[in-house]
Amino acid sequence: xxxxxxxxxxxxxxxxxxxxxxxxxxxxxxxxxxxxxxxxxxxxxxxxxxxxxxxxxxxxxxxxxxxxxxxxxxxxxxxxxxxxxxxxxxxxxxxxxxxxxxxxxxxxxxxxxxxxxxxxxxxxxxxxxxxxxxxxxxxxxxxxxxxxxxxxxxxxxxxxxxxxxxxxxxxxxxxxxxxxxxxxxxxxxxxxxxxxxxxxxxxxxxxxxxxxxxxxxxxxxxxxxxxxxxxxxxxxxxxxxxxxxxxxxxxxxxxxxxxxxxxxxxxxxxxxxxxxxxxxxxxxxxxxxxxxxxxxxxxxxxxxxxxxxxxxxxxxxxxxxxxxxxxxxxxxxxxxxxxxxxxxxxxxxxxxxxxxxxxxxxxxxxxxxxxxxxxxxxxxxxxxxxxxxxxxxxxxxxxxxxxxxxxxxxxxxxxxxxxxxxxxxxxxxxxxxxxxxxxxxxxxxxxxxxxxxxxxxxxxxxxxxxxxxxxxxxxxxxxxxxxxxxxxxxxxxxxxxxxxxxxxxxxxxxx
Numbered sequence: 001x002x003x004x005x006x007x008x009x010x011x012x013x014x015x016x017x018x019x020x021x022x023x024x025x026x027x028x029x030x031x032x033x034x035x036x037x038x039x040x041x042x043x044x045x046x047x048x049x050x051x052x053x054x055x056x057x058x059x060x061x062x063x064x065x066x067x068x069x070x071x072x073x074x075x076x077x078x079x080x081x082x083x084x085x086x087x088x089x090x091x092x093x094x095x096x097x098x099x100x101x102x103x104x105x106x107x108x109x110x111x112x113x114x115x116x117x118x119x120x121x122x123x124x125x126x127x128x129x130x131x132x133x134x135x136x137x138x139x140x141x142x143x144x145x146x147x148x149x150x151x152x153x154x155x156x157x158x159x160x161x162x163x164x165x166x167x168x169x170x171x172x173x174x175x176x177x178x179x180x181x182x183x184x185x186x187x188x189x190x191x192x193x194x195x196x197x198x199x200x201x202x203x204x205x206x207x208x209x210x211x212x213x214x215x216x217x218x219x220x221x222x223x224x225x226x227x228x229x230x231x232x233x234x235x236x237x238x239x240x241x242x243x244x245x246x247x248x249x250x251x252x253x254x255x256x257x258x259x260x261x262x263x264x265x266x267x268x269x270x271x272x273x274x275x276x277x278x279x280x281x282x283x284x285x286x287x288x289x290x291x292x293x294x295x296x297x298x299x300x301x302x303x304x305x306x307x308x309x310x311x312x313x314x315x316x317x318x319x320x321x322x323x324x325x326x327x328x329x330x331x332x333x334x335x336x337x338x339x340x341x342x343x344x345x346x347x348x349x350x351x352x353x354x355x356x357x358x359x360x361x362x363x364x365x366x367x368x369x370x371x372x373x374x375x376x377x378x379x380x381x382x383x384x385x386x387x388x389x390x391x392x393x394x395x396x397x398x399x400x401x402x403x404x405x406x407x408x409x410x411x412x413x414x415x416x417x418x419x420x421x422x423x424x425x426x427x428x429x430x431x432x433x434x435x436x437x438x439x440x441x442x443x444x445x446x447x448x449x450x451x452x453x454x455x456x457x458x459x460x461x462x463x464x465x466x467x468x469x470x471x472x473x474x475x476x477x478x479x480x481x482x483x484x485x486x487x488x489x490x491x492x493x494x495x496x497x498x499x500x501x502x503x504x505x506x507x508x509x510x511x
Contacts, residue, residue: 001188001224001225001227002187002188002221002223002224003187003188003189003190003192003193003221003223003224003225003435004187004188004189004219004221005167005168005189005190005221006132006133006167006168006189008187008219008221009132009186009187009189011219012186012187012211012215012216012219013026013211013215015211015214015215015216015217015219016210016211016212016215019212019214019215021210021211023058023090024090024093025210026209026210026211027058027061027062027065027090027091027094028065028094029208029209029210030062030065030159030160030185030207030209031061031062031063031064031065031066031068031069031094032065032069033183033185033207033208033209034062034065034066034126034157034159034183034185034207035065035066035069035070036207037157037181037183037205037207038050038066038070038124038126038157038183039070039073041124041155042070042073042075042124045070045073045074045075046074046075048075048076048123048124049075049076049077049118049121049122049123049124050070050075050076050077050078050122050123050124050125050126051077051078051080051115051118051119051122051124051125051126052066052067052070052077052078052079052080052125052126052128053080053082053108053125053126053127053128053129053145053149054067054079054080054081054082054086054091054095054128054129055082055083055086055128055129055130055131055163056082056083056084056085056086056087056088056091057086057087057088057091057130057131057133058088058090058091058131058133059128059129059130059131059132059133059159059160059163060081060082060083060086060091060128060129061086061088061090061091061093061094061095062128062131062159062160062185063079063126063128063159064079064091064094064095064097064098064128065094066126066128066159067079067098067103068094068097068098068101068103071098071101071103072101077103077104078103078104078105078106078118079095079098079103079104079105079106080105080106080107080108080115081105081106081107081108082108082129082141082142082145084107084109108141108145109141112144115148116148119148119149119152120152122152122154123154123155124154124155124156124157125149125152125154125155125156125157126156126157126158126159127149127156127157127158127159127162127163127177127179128158128159129142129145129163129177130161130163130164131159131160131161131163131167132160132161132167132189134161134163134164134165134166134167135166137173137175138163138164138173138175142163142164142175143175146163146164146175146176146177147175149177150177150178155180155181156177156178156179156180156181156202157179157180157181157182157183158177158179158181158182158183158201159182159183159185160182160183160184160185160189161182161184161189161191161192161201162176162177162178162179162182162191162200162201163176163177164176164177164200165177165191165197165200165201166191166197167189167190167191168189168190168191169190169191169197169402169404169405170190170191170194170195170196170197170198170402170403170404171196171197171401171402172196172197172199172200172401176200177200178199178200178202179200179201179202180202180203181202181203181204181205182201182202182203182204182205183204183205183207184204184205184206184207185207185209186206186207186208186209186211187206188204188206188225190223190404190435192204193225193424193435193437194403194404194424194426194435195422195423195424196400198424222431222432222433223432223433223434223435224432224433224434224435225434225435225436225437226434226436226437226471226475228475228479228509231471231472231475231476232509232510232511234464234465234468234471234472235274235459235462235464235472235511236274236462236463236464237511238274238511243276244276244277245276245277246276247274247275247276247277247461247462248275248276248277248325248326248327248458248461248462248463249275249276249277249279249324249325249326249461250270250275250277250278250279250325250326250327250328250329250457250458250461251279251281251300251318251321251322251325251327251328251329252266252267252270252278252279252280252281252297252328252329252332252454252457253281253282253310253318253328253329253330253331253334253343253347254266254280254281254282254329254330254331254332254333254334254359254360255280255282255283255286255287255290255332255333255334256282256283256286256307256308256309256310256333256334256335257283257285257286257308259332259333259334259335260286260289260290260333261333261447261450262332262333262359262447262450263280263282263286263290263332263333263450264290264293264294265332265447265450265451265454265495265496266329266332266333266358266450266451266453266454266457267280267294267297267454268294268451268454268496268499269450269451269452269453269454269455269458269499270329270454270455270457270458270461271296271297271458272455272458272499272502272503273454273455273458273459273473273476273502274458274459274462274511275327275457275458275461275462276461276462277298278296278297278298278458279297279298279299279300279321279325280294280297280298280299280300281300281302281310281318281321282299282300282301282302282310283301283302283303283304283308283309283310283311284301284302284303284304285304285308286304286308287299287300287301287302288301300317300318300321302314302317302318305337305339307335307337309334309335309337309339309340310334310335310339310340310343311339312338312339312342312343314343315342315343315346318343318346318347319346319347319350319351322347322350322351322353323352325353325461326353326354326460326461326462326463327353327354327355327356327457327458327460327461328347328351328353328354328355328356328457329355329356329357329358329453329454329456329457330343330344330347330355330356330357330358330361331344331356331357331358331359331360331361331362331453332358332359332360332449332450332453332454333359333360333450334359334360334361334364335360336360336363336364340360340361340364341364341367341368344357344361344364344365345368345371348365348371348372348374348375348379349371349374349375349376350376351376351377352376352377353377353378354377354378354379354380354460354461354466354469355375355377355378355379355380356379356380356381356382356453356456356457356460357379357380357381357382358381358382358449358450358453359387359449359450359453362381362382362383362387362390362391363387363390365391366387366390366391369391369414372414372415372416373414373415375415375416378417378460378466379414379415379416379417379466380416380417380419380456380460380466380469380470381416381417381418381419382419382421382449382452382453382456382470383418383419383420383421384420384421384422384449385399385400385403385420385421385422388406388407388410388420391410392406392410394406403420403422403426404426404433404435406420407420407426407428407433408426408428408430408433409430410430411428411429411430412429412430412431413430415430416429417429417466417467417470418430419452419456419470419473419474421449421452423439424436424437425439425474425478427467427470427471427474429466429467432467434467434471434474436471436474436475436478437475437478438474438475438476438477438478438479438481438482439477439478439479439481439482440478440481440482440485440490441490442481442484442485442489442490442491442493443477443478443481443495445494445495446495447494447495447496448477448481448495450495451477451495451496451498451499452473452474452477455472455473455476455477455502456469456470456472456473456474458473459472459473476502476505477498477502479505480498480499480501480502480505481493481498481501483498483501483504483505484497484498484500484501487501
């Protein structure tokens with residue numbers, strides 16, 4: 001599913017005008033489609049009360065069309081002018097049609113108490129104040145209106161985007177409308193799919209407004225929400241005449257005392273995702289302890305330092321082994337020390353196959369992120385928001401306010417594929433971006449990221465393009481978690497549990 005910007009949506013609408021449509025017809029189509037969605041919650045039109053807040057622009061015009069259709073159905077509907085008479089010709093025309101029918105229209109200014117009284121008794125509120133044209137901050141009268149909408153005990157529908165939310169941003173506003181349902185016209189926008197703004201949208205209905213498909217020709221959205229069919233199209237099939245070398249050699253560098261589970265989870269996940277040859281490079285005592293558990297992978301046992309982490313003296317051997325691999329992962333349970341900092345820097349500067357950096361690999365990289373510019377190969381970073389704060393030097397709250405822009409900017413600046421984990425994980429190379437739709441709060445447990453890192457590494461080892469490897473890993477990780485939650489609950493599920501559900505998903509999709 002493609003995500004368009006407001007400018008791209010304007011270009012699509014302009015192309016439809018060139019095809020013979022008019023803005024007035026688009027408004028009529030949008031309002032009628034919205035009314036059809038709202039009708040689904042109306043059991044008895046004669047007994048239903050509806051309050052529609054209409055702004056001064058074309059979103060308000062859409063609201064007038066909804067008002068007219070519901071009025072004709074017999075609904076007790078009132079249109080409230082939030083900014084007086086609308087300013088666009090199309091919206092003015094729709095208001096005139098409404099007045100000709102004898103529908104009730106109230107100007108909010110000067111009738112605040114009457115509107116408040118209606119809001120306390122209504123069954124449905126429709127927010128048609130701003131739509132996608134919103135920017136800046138609402139003034140006091142609009143804050144009052146939005147508070148009135150949010151405090152009303154009824155079903156709230158927003159047209160296109162909840163008022164007070166910027167369509168092209170994931171940022172939230174404490175003053176914005178919180179809708180139960182959002183009716184999106186023609187194409188999805190960023191605010192519909194990415195938290196925290198998406199939390200204001202409630203359930204999103206995408207409706208057609210009569211724009212021909214050819215009007216999108218030449219308009220190339222750079223943000224998508226992937227779907228299952230697309231994900232499996234990226235993964236290599238298993239052919240009858242293949243062997244383990246066909247599916248890549250994956251080197252997982254991690255593990256230390258106290259963090260053996262991270263090594264097990266990431267290594268097991270890589271094997272479950274089809275990598276042909278998986279090696280865990282880990283301190284000798286850790287590897288010997290894990291040998292009875294990781295019976296399918298090979299071990300590269302390394303000299304430990306005094307903290308029982310990988311010693312910097314092992315770097316030449318690791319680099320030599322990496323030359324024979326098709327992907328390398330570093331960081332899962334690695335630990336933090338001067339030795340690990342040297343190790344990560346050496347891998348960044350010398351490994352030419354795809355390098356995935358996770359967990360402690362990111363934590364030691366944060367002291368010198370500029371070395372990423374020395375990379376000769378592809379790089380995938382998998383931070384959560386706290387690790388992203390360390391990498392960028394930005395405050396955590398600033399990152400949470402706009403994860404989308406933070407991820408894109410870093411990926412573009414350092415020429416990496418960024419996987420910024422969290423609700424709706426963002427996967428981007430700075431140019432093309434994917435917003436992940438799968439996953440749930442059951443993944444908010446230590447070890448989930450280790451499973452994800454191993455999955456991404458396995459796909460990269462099989463020579464799936466880095467951006468696609470990251471996209472596939474994140475999507476399938478979340479999809480397996482969703483299936484696992486149905487089986488074990490979000491409370492009870494463990495990171496290791498989702499690998500069983502992952503295998504079922506592979507079976508269901510013929511892999």
